[in-house]
Every structure is written in C-alpha cells, then in structure tokens.
Amino acid sequence: MQTKLLHIQEKPLPDIVEAVLTFKSFTEYLRQKTSEEKTIKKQFNQYVLDLFEKEPAFTGIIGEDEAAGRQDLLELVYASLTPGISDEKELLWALSNAVPKNIFYCTDAFAAFSKSISLNDQATFQKNVNVTKTHKYEYVYSMIMRKFYGFNIDVKSEMIYTYSDPSTSLNRYFRIDADTRFVDIKLKGKLPELNLSDLEPYLQETDDIELITRLVPLDLFRFEGFSVITFTDFTAKYSIDSIRNAILGHSANSKELHTKVIDSLKTLAGDNQIEFGLLPFLKLNGRPVFESNNCSQSLLMQSAWQEEAGKTFDLLIDQYLESPRTLFFGVLDEEKVAQFPFLKKLFDDHVMSYAIIPIYYNMHLAGIMEIYSRQRVIPFEETLSAIEPAFTLIGQLLQNCSDEFNSRIESVIKRKFTSLQPSVQWKFNEAAWNYLKLKRMVGEKHEIETITFNHVYPLYGAVDIRESTVERNRAFREDSTSLLQALQKALITLKKQHHLTLIDELVYQCGKWLNRVSDNITTNDEILLSQFFERDVEPFLAHFKTAYPGTSDLLREYEAATDESWGTGFARRRDLEASIRLINVSVNNYLDQVQAELQESYPCYFEKFRTDGVEYDIYIGQSIAPHHPFNLLYLKNLRLWQLRSMAELARLTNSLLTQTPIPLQTTQLIFVHTTPIDISFRNDERRFDVEGAYNIRYEIIKKRIDKVSIKGSSERLTQPGKIALVYFNDREMEEYLQFISYLQEQGYLGKPIEFLELDELQGVSGLKAIRVSVLFN
Known part of the structure; x- marks a missing residue:
C-alpha cells in the first residue's frame, strides 16, 4: 500500500x-x-x-x-x-x-x-x-x-x-x-x-x-x-458494447462497420498481432455468392480474388457448407498446404497461424470468422475464450449482411421488374392484411380482393424509334448478303478440291438468295433463309469437316462470319440493337430520375413499357393517395411536366445521333384524355388495366394512334423532332396551348403550331392533333 x-x-x-x-x-x-x-x-x-x-x-x-x-x-x-x-x-x-x-x-x-x-x-x-x-x-x-x-x-x-x-x-x-x-x-x-x-x-x-x-x-x-x-x-464489456453499438448504428458502409468490429475483437483478445476476418454467407437462389463490400475483410476471400480462383473457391465453400466445422492451423507449413491446397496463398503471404470458426445465428450458419497472424503462433484456446462473448453479436452482424443483401435484391426487383410502386404499395398491404384476417375465419377458399383505384386521371406518352422496322429489314438484308457471300466464297474454294455436284447446288442456292435479299424481304423470307442455313448448309459443312479434316482452314472465314457476338454476318444487326439499346436506356434512366420529382408534388402511379422505344402510363387521383387532399392543380402540374419532359427527351435522343453506331431518330407522342377512369390490378398479367367499357375505349385508342396519318395525306402524324398531342375536342387543348406558349418562351419549343385532323382508325373517328417542333439548341 x-x-x-x-x-x-x-x-x-x-x-x-x-x-x-x-x-x-x-x-x-x-x-x-x-x-x-x-x-x-x-x-x-x-x-x-x-x-x-x-x-x-x-x-x-x-x-x-x-x-x-x-x-x-x-x-x-x-x-x-x-x-x-x-x-x-x-x-x-x-x-x-x-x-x-x-x-x-x-x-x-x-x-x-x-x-x-x-x-x-x-x-x-x-x-x-x-x-x-x-x-x-x-x-x-x-x-x-x-x-x-x-x-x-x-x-x-x-x-x-x-x-x-x-x-x-x-x-x-x-x-x-x-x-x-x-x-x-x-x-x-x-x-x-x-x-x-x-x-x-x-x-x-x-x-x-x-x-x-x-x-x-x-x-x-x-x-x-x-x-x-x-x-x-472494463475492456471486455466496453469492447462488446462497442460491437453492439456499431451494429445498431451502422451506415450502409459495410467495410467501415466490419473494420470497427474487428478493432473491437482485437481489443477483446488483447493481442495486436492477431487479426480477424469476417465472411458472411450470402445466398442467391440457394447458392452462396460473395460481394466485395461485405467480404473485403476476409483473408480467404482476398486470396481467392487475387488468384482469380473463383471456381476453386466456390467448390471449397460448397464443401464447407455441407460440413461446417472449426479448422485450426497452428503453424502453416508445406505439409499442411499439401493437405489443404486453399492455404497455399495464405502461406505465400507469410500467414503463420490461421483458423476458421463457423458463426451461427439462431441455429443457422451465418458465416465464418477467420483468426490469423503473420507475426506469431496463435494460442487459439486462449483467444477463443477471450472473444467468445462476442460470438452472438458477430452472428447478428453476419445475418444482417445477409438480410441487407436480400433487401437490396428485392429493392432492385421491385424497382426494375415489377409494377408495384410505393405510391400504391399501401393498397396491396391492406389487401394482404384483409386476406390474412379472412383466411383465418373462412380458410383457403377465400379469394383475395381486387386492387382497384377509381376516378384517376390518365396520362399516356410514347417515345418511339422512327422507322425501326425499316432499319431492322435493312440490317437483315445487309447481314444476310454478307453471310451468303462468305458462304459462296467458301463453297467455291471447296469445289476446287472436292468435285461434288452438291457443292454446285449450294452455290446456286446462294446466288438465288443473294438476288432475293437485295429486294424487300418478308418475314416468311427470313424464316426460309434461316432454314436454308440450318437444314442445308450446316449439316453439309459439318460432314465435310469430319470427312475431310483438312478443309477446316477453308471454312474458318465463313464460320467466323456466323458468330452472332462478333462475326461480320451479324454486324449490322448488332449495331442496330446497340443503337436501340442506348436510346432506350437513356430514356428509361431519364424517366427513372424524374419520378422522384413527380412523387414529391403528389403521389402517382408511373408504369413504363418496352417497345421499340418506351411507352408510359401515369395515373393520378385521390384514390391513389387518400390521405393527401387532391386538387386539379396537381394534374395540371403533371401535364406541364409531361410536355416539358417530352421536349427534353427529344433533345436527349437527338444528342445520341453521333454516339450510336446507326443514327436513329425518335418521335414523341402524347394522348390527351381529360376524363377520369378506373383501373384495377390484373393478377394474371401483374399489371394495372382499365375497367369498364368506356374506359377500355381509352386503352384501344392509345394502342392505335402511334401509326395514325394526317387526314387527306399519307404523312404520319409522329415525326422526328416534333411532339404530337392527340385529342378529341378543342376544349381539351386549351390548357395545353397555354403550356406550349410557356415552353416556347422558355426555349423548349418552336413557334409554329400545326392544328391537324387525323384519319379514322378502326372504330375510332373524330381524332384531332396539334404538332409542335422541339428546339434542339
């Protein structure tokens, strides 16, 4: 004392x-x-x-x-x-x-x-x-x-x-x-x-x-x-509390979270020469997957990435999942590396001691913890005794990684592949809850209620790729010509070495098809040409290569042309698909980004459809957001946004003309429908559709107006560089004319406005349209 x-x-x-x-x-x-x-x-x-x-x-x-x-x-x-x-x-x-x-x-x-x-x-x-x-x-x-x-x-x-x-x-x-x-x-x-x-x-x-x-x-x-x-x-309790607080208060940065937890484990172990790695077992469709954000602290995972030994690592994990157990390697040496090949990279990186500990959460294997050192032999029994109080929390952490991974996958699916959106999610939640309550009372026979939204205002828009069918036919003709010429050249070379009459017949067929594809080709012609290659040409060449191995070099140029990924016989079609894909991705990305702006003003339902371009439906009304008072001002705001966004999309796609392998222009179309309609969710198609006979008429018109012509001429309504608005009566267009005037002053639209009458469609007459040009500068 x-x-x-x-x-x-x-x-x-x-x-x-x-x-x-x-x-x-x-x-x-x-x-x-x-x-x-x-x-x-x-x-x-x-x-x-x-x-x-x-x-x-x-x-x-x-x-x-x-x-x-x-x-x-x-x-x-x-x-x-x-x-x-x-x-x-x-x-x-x-x-x-x-x-x-x-x-x-x-x-x-x-x-x-x-x-x-x-x-x-x-x-x-x-x-x-x-x-x-x-x-x-x-x-x-x-x-x-x-x-x-x-x-x-x-x-x-x-x-x-x-x-x-x-x-x-x-x-x-x-x-x-x-x-x-x-x-x-x-x-x-x-x-x-x-x-x-x-x-x-x-x-x-x-x-x-x-x-x-x-x-x-x-x-x-x-x-x-x-x-x-x-x-x-207080070190042990403080370290445990630090791990718990890190897990409860962590952000989206999993790497930073794992680093904090590992630092606390080192403090708990009381040895700065001992390192820890964490590897959660994420699963996709029942199979383990690994991502850098969650696996960056795993020494085993880093070694697999450095060696690019993906298949070997997957096999190792599969075997471990079948029989998870603790593995201790007190001293890594060549003998152990020979017995356990996955240790080789660790041994080469001068790891002296290594162990794998399975970590469980609620009796379920959540991942593994690695314990290793490059400086000393680890006293594993002593170390495990020191860090054992943290095992439950580590299990929670690894399970959280798995849950967050699954949530991200579900979020992408909801955002990219399904029609279910936050603005209408509440209705599906209520229907599911009502179904579960009634199921307990009446059993499995009870049907789930139909999801319906009444009295909503529809807005329809379409960004279409101009002359996409013509471009597809042109691409097919050019690629087919290239492929036939390559085949004809190969057959003529074969003829010089092997005098078979069948070769002459195939050369003749190539000539006929070359003449045929030089003109306009039909869908039936495309099918027949494909059958010619599959049924006549491919079996013949395959037999020739087997019977005469020396002919392989003579056919190499033709076979290279037939490769869909990089061959010359599909070059034009690849360029066309790449051009269309770039336009559609750009349009989709734009619409995805502006949706947040739309939802901020008033919740609405927004659904896109993939065609040669992109079409979309928007529905807004009180029934979609019953707790947000609806006013027609929100509809007016949405219509103005739709017109302005069409101008911006026209500018966007025009800017892509120099970036695409094949320059493609787009047309912009809006269908003006001022009367509210009812929509319901169709379980069979997993999408919303209109309800009632009058409402179905709206859907029919929407699907037919894309190819409508101006009355008294053969000119199509939709034209590149212009926005077309289709309507029935002049009163419907009063509001839009105000919007057009405003956007003209803002530099989005040109001054001339065309007032047009349209040809009758099947079952539809009296359609009108206005057309206005977009200012690209």
Whole structure:
C-alpha cells in the first residue's frame, strides 16, 4: 500500500463548492457495524474504531498530507472496506477527498498503474479522468437531492478512462467508481423549498445547469468526508458494447462497420498481432455468392480474388457448407498446404497461424470468422475464450449482411421488374392484411380482393424509334448478303478440291438468295433463309469437316462470319440493337430520375413499357393517395411536366445521333384524355388495366394512334423532332396551348403550331392533333 498525493482533476467542481477531508462518517460506520455484527468481524471493527477515536486529528477536519502520513490507520480503512481475499497488488483502489480531486492513499496496483502512464499520456489521463462540467454537477447534485429532498437522480454518463497498453499498443478501458458513503453534506443556510415540477426541466435536460444552480445554490453546502475510488477493468464489456453499438448504428458502409468490429475483437483478445476476418454467407437462389463490400475483410476471400480462383473457391465453400466445422492451423507449413491446397496463398503471404470458426445465428450458419497472424503462433484456446462473448453479436452482424443483401435484391426487383410502386404499395398491404384476417375465419377458399383505384386521371406518352422496322429489314438484308457471300466464297474454294455436284447446288442456292435479299424481304423470307442455313448448309459443312479434316482452314472465314457476338454476318444487326439499346436506356434512366420529382408534388402511379422505344402510363387521383387532399392543380402540374419532359427527351435522343453506331431518330407522342377512369390490378398479367367499357375505349385508342396519318395525306402524324398531342375536342387543348406558349418562351419549343385532323382508325373517328417542333439548341 502507498500513501502519496496523486492529482487527478484540475477543476473537479466550481470554486464555490466547499469540500474538506474528515473521517467522521467512517467512524460512525464502524460504530454501527460493531453494534450489528455477530461474527469475529465485530472485534476487528471495534479495534479499528478505538484506534481512530484515540487520534484527535482523525476526529475532525484533517489535511490530505497529514492523513497520508498515517499509513497504519489508512491500511485499516482498506481492510475494513475491501473483502479479505482482495489482492492489493491487483486491486485498483484508492482514497480521495470528499469531492474527488487528489488521491492520498492507494494500493500498489493503483500506484503502479498511475506510474505506467507515460509523460506523453499524462494529458490524456487528466482529460479522461476529468469528467465534463455537466457530469460534475450531476455528481454533486445527485448527493444533495438524495439527502435533502429524497430525489434519486442517476448520473447518466459513466466515468471511463481509456488507457493505451504499451505492451500491446491496444486500448484498455477502466470504469471509475466513486463510493460516497463516507461523504456527509452540511447545510450552511436555509434549505430552498423544491418540488418535482420545479426539477422537471432539469431532469429532462441535464445540460440546463443554470436552472438547478439557481434553484439550489451550491454555496449552501459543505462536503465532509472522503471518497473511495475504484478502477475496474472494463475492456471486455466496453469492447462488446462497442460491437453492439456499431451494429445498431451502422451506415450502409459495410467495410467501415466490419473494420470497427474487428478493432473491437482485437481489443477483446488483447493481442495486436492477431487479426480477424469476417465472411458472411450470402445466398442467391440457394447458392452462396460473395460481394466485395461485405467480404473485403476476409483473408480467404482476398486470396481467392487475387488468384482469380473463383471456381476453386466456390467448390471449397460448397464443401464447407455441407460440413461446417472449426479448422485450426497452428503453424502453416508445406505439409499442411499439401493437405489443404486453399492455404497455399495464405502461406505465400507469410500467414503463420490461421483458423476458421463457423458463426451461427439462431441455429443457422451465418458465416465464418477467420483468426490469423503473420507475426506469431496463435494460442487459439486462449483467444477463443477471450472473444467468445462476442460470438452472438458477430452472428447478428453476419445475418444482417445477409438480410441487407436480400433487401437490396428485392429493392432492385421491385424497382426494375415489377409494377408495384410505393405510391400504391399501401393498397396491396391492406389487401394482404384483409386476406390474412379472412383466411383465418373462412380458410383457403377465400379469394383475395381486387386492387382497384377509381376516378384517376390518365396520362399516356410514347417515345418511339422512327422507322425501326425499316432499319431492322435493312440490317437483315445487309447481314444476310454478307453471310451468303462468305458462304459462296467458301463453297467455291471447296469445289476446287472436292468435285461434288452438291457443292454446285449450294452455290446456286446462294446466288438465288443473294438476288432475293437485295429486294424487300418478308418475314416468311427470313424464316426460309434461316432454314436454308440450318437444314442445308450446316449439316453439309459439318460432314465435310469430319470427312475431310483438312478443309477446316477453308471454312474458318465463313464460320467466323456466323458468330452472332462478333462475326461480320451479324454486324449490322448488332449495331442496330446497340443503337436501340442506348436510346432506350437513356430514356428509361431519364424517366427513372424524374419520378422522384413527380412523387414529391403528389403521389402517382408511373408504369413504363418496352417497345421499340418506351411507352408510359401515369395515373393520378385521390384514390391513389387518400390521405393527401387532391386538387386539379396537381394534374395540371403533371401535364406541364409531361410536355416539358417530352421536349427534353427529344433533345436527349437527338444528342445520341453521333454516339450510336446507326443514327436513329425518335418521335414523341402524347394522348390527351381529360376524363377520369378506373383501373384495377390484373393478377394474371401483374399489371394495372382499365375497367369498364368506356374506359377500355381509352386503352384501344392509345394502342392505335402511334401509326395514325394526317387526314387527306399519307404523312404520319409522329415525326422526328416534333411532339404530337392527340385529342378529341378543342376544349381539351386549351390548357395545353397555354403550356406550349410557356415552353416556347422558355426555349423548349418552336413557334409554329400545326392544328391537324387525323384519319379514322378502326372504330375510332373524330381524332384531332396539334404538332409542335422541339428546339434542339
């Protein structure tokens, strides 16, 4: 035991707090224990009490230096307040004044611990031990409230000291506890009256120090006695709490989360030379998959990526999933590498010790933890014992990775492949809940209700690729010509070496097809030409290669041309598909990005369809968002957006003319329908459709107007660089004419407006249209 003065706080409390060192409360404690105790401790307590009462200095106020000079008495304090089996060389225990500031007596362990703090760390020690101003007030007022008002105010923040262990370079954490049983508070004036309502603001927000000091001034009190300070190694619990908090509060950055957890595992293990890896078992369609964001901390996964040994790694994981078990490799050597080939890359990277630990969550294998070191042989039994308390949390972490992966997959499916959108999700949720409730009452025979939205306003738009059919026919003719010419050349070369009449017949057929594809070709012609290659040419050439192996070189040029991925016989079609794909992806991306803007103004349902271009339906109305009051202003805003977006899409696709292998132009079409309709979800087609005979007429018109012509001419309504708006009566167009005028002023649209009448469609007459050009600059 040691008597010394150790300064632990610069300003433990404001100067107005009066605190003195006395042992009166301790002697009263001994007196009470002596009267209550029935064991041999009674004699010990009486012995200690007699010694303290014989010392006048210890019956009143005493200085810290004077108290520290009586080690014999302070040892009795230690013996009275600690269990008999305590080892003072291990217990971090000390005595301080009434409001902790200076240590005047401590165990050897406490003294050694304070000495281990280097001069460079002294400031850190002061900072960590010296609690915040708010905490100081909480500490003092908790004692005042408990004694004078009967209120128990818990000090909300723990006093934690972070210590960098020089032997491991890892942090250790100590909880600082102050035992205030031997602190007495003397009132120096009149006690202020106080009730719970006065304290409520302070209890709710303890940062409001001015309130509590105004209600109960500190200069009314004097603190007498001493405090018992205990440092408890908190490292294990702190590390576990750090892992738990990291898991609960993590962001989308899985790599950062795993790094925090691994740092806490190293602290828990108490060895900076031991490393950890985490590998969650993500599954897609029942098969394990791995992604860099979740697997970046796995040494095994990094080795597989570096070696590009994907198939070998997949086989290894499949085998492990069949029989998951703990694998220890105390020392990696060539013998173990020969027995377990997957260790070779680890061995080459100078890994000395390695282990794989299966981690479970709710009895389900969630992934593995790796333990390894490049500096030393790992004592696995000792390490596992140290980190075992974290296994449950690690299982939760790996399972969270799997759940988040599945959620991301589902989110992409919902966003990219299904019609179900957030704006209508609530309706499906209600229907599912009603179905489950009725299912319990009437059984499986109950049918789920039809999802219907009544009285919604439709908006239809289409961005179509101009002359796409003509371009497809042209591409087919050019590719077929190239393929036939390559075949004809190969057959003529074969004829020079093998005099077969059948070769002449195939050369003749090639000539006929070359003449045929030079003109307009029909769909039936395409089928017949494909059959010619598949039934006549391919079997003949295959036999020739088998019977005459030397002919392979003669056929190589033709066979190269037949490769759909890069052969010249499909070059034009590939260029066309690439051009169409770029346009459609660009249009789709634009529409996906602006959907958020639409939903912010008022929830609506937005559905796209893939054709040679892109078509879309938008539905808006009160029934889609029953808790958001609907006004026709939202519909007006949506119509203006539709017209402006068509101009922007025309500009976008025009800018792609120089970026596509085949320049393709687009047309923009809007169908104006001002009357609300009803729509319902068709379970068989997994999409919304219109309801009622009148509403179906809207759907019929929408599907037919893309190829309508101007009345009295053969000119198509839809033209590149222009937006066409189809309608029935002039009143429907009054609003759109205002929008057009506004967009003309904004530089989106050109000045001339064409007012057109359209040819009759099957079952539809009286259609009109206006057409306006788009300004591309």
